[in-house]
Amino acid sequence: SQQGEEDPQALSIQEGENATMNCSYKTSINNLQWYRQNSGRGLVHLILIRSNEREKHSGRLRVTLDTSKKSSSLLITASRAADTASYFCATALPNSGYSTLTFGKGTMLLVSP
Amino acid sequence: EAGVTQSPTHLIKTRGQQATLRCSPISGHTSVYWYQQALGLGLQFLLWYDEGEERNRGNFPPRFSGRQFPNYSSELNVNALELEDSALYLCASSRRGLGTEAFFGQGTRLTVV
Numbered sequence: 001s002q003q004g005e006e007d008p009q010a011l012s013i014q015e016g017e018n019a020t021m022n023c024s025y026k027t028s029i030n031n032l033q034w035y036r037q038n039s040g041r042g043l044v045h046l047i048l049i050r051s052n053e054r055e056k057h058s059g060r061l062r063v064t065l066d067t068s069k070k071s072s073s074l075l076i077t078a079s080r081a082a083d084t085a086s087y088f089c090a091t092a093l094p095n096s097g098y099s100t101l102t103f104g105k106g107t108m109l110l111v112s113p
Numbered sequence: 114e115a116g117v118t119q120s121p122t123h124l125i126k127t128r129g130q131q132a133t134l135r136c137s138p139i140s141g142h143t144s145v146y147w148y149q150q151a152l153g154l155g156l157q158f159l160l161w162y163d164e165g166e167e168r169n170r171g172n173f174p175p176r177f178s179g180r181q182f183p184n185y186s187s188e189l190n191v192n193a194l195e196l197e198d199s200a201l202y203l204c205a206s207s208r209r210g211l212g213t214e215a216f217f218g219q220g221t222r223l224t225v226v
Contacts, residue, residue: 033214040201042117042217043156088156090215093169100146100169101205101215105155 004032004089004104012110019076021107023089024069032065033090033101034074043088046074079111115139117218119204125224126194134189134221138206144168145187146207146215147179151200159202162187163209194225 007022025032031050035043049056049065049072056063062075076083086106093100118137126132138145147159158171162181176192185206191198201222205215 035217040150040220040222042203042219043205043215045214045216048214099144099163099209100158100161102158103148103156105153 004091004102006087006089006104006107008107009105010108010110012112013079015079015081015111015113017079017111019079019083019109019111021074021087021109023072023074023104025072025089025091026070027091027094029067029091029094031092032063032072034061034063034072035088035090035103037086037088037106039085046087076109079109081111081113083109084111085109117204117206117216119202119218119221121221122219123222123224125226128194128196128225130194132191132194132198132223134191134202134204134223135186136189136204136206136218137186138204139216142206142208142216143185144207144209145181145185146205147187147189148203148205149173149200150203150220151197156203160189191223196225199223199225 004025033048034046037043047058049063060077065072086108088103088106090101090103120135144163148156161169165181179189181187201220203220205217207215
């Protein structure tokens with residue numbers, strides 16, 4: 001079963017704009033991760049935020065985590081056409097000792113030049 | 114450092130046949146995960162292997178099976194193929210457990226006709 005759910009399902013913006021994607025999850029977590037997938041290829045890890053962290057930055061990426069609301073957001077600033085991809089949040093299942101990642105269905109981001 | 118490698122890249126099988134997919138993890142990683150990504154369904158967790166043992170299994174029938182070899186490479190076998198098994202099968206590796214960052218291969222595209 002899916003642990004995380006991303007919102008929106010699809011997002012279309014112009015180059016230079018910011019893109020915000022949200023993720024909600026169901027159970028307790030020890031961390032939450034964001035991944036990117038370019039057109040049906042393998043996923044690439046973007047950023048990991050631990051359950052005791054509220055915000056984390058990596059280059060043009062900013063991730064927030066609200067464990068009370070069981071939600072996270074990924075902000076991509078000054079987007080580029082190369083950011084066009086699907087973005088997934090992932091959390092680890094408590095019943096696996098937090099050793100198995102489950103993914104949402106993803107947000108498809110289209111950045112137009 | 115070589116990444117996660119999967120073979121073959123594409124595989125076409127007939128309904129009822131068996132498919133074998135292979136994965137070589139990053140050197141030093143003992144955990145291998147298999148995911149199925151069917152159109153519109155996101156990533157579905159299939160299997161987790163660590164130190165040669167199956168540690169966790171997703172909600173898939175027994176005809177999905179696999180193994181991990183002493184060098185930590187892994188095989189996914191799908192018996193009695195059905196049309197709905199057509200999907201991108203992704204392998205990921207990580208240092209054992211605790212929901213750490215996963216590194217993905219480029220996937221095997223399985224088409225069942």
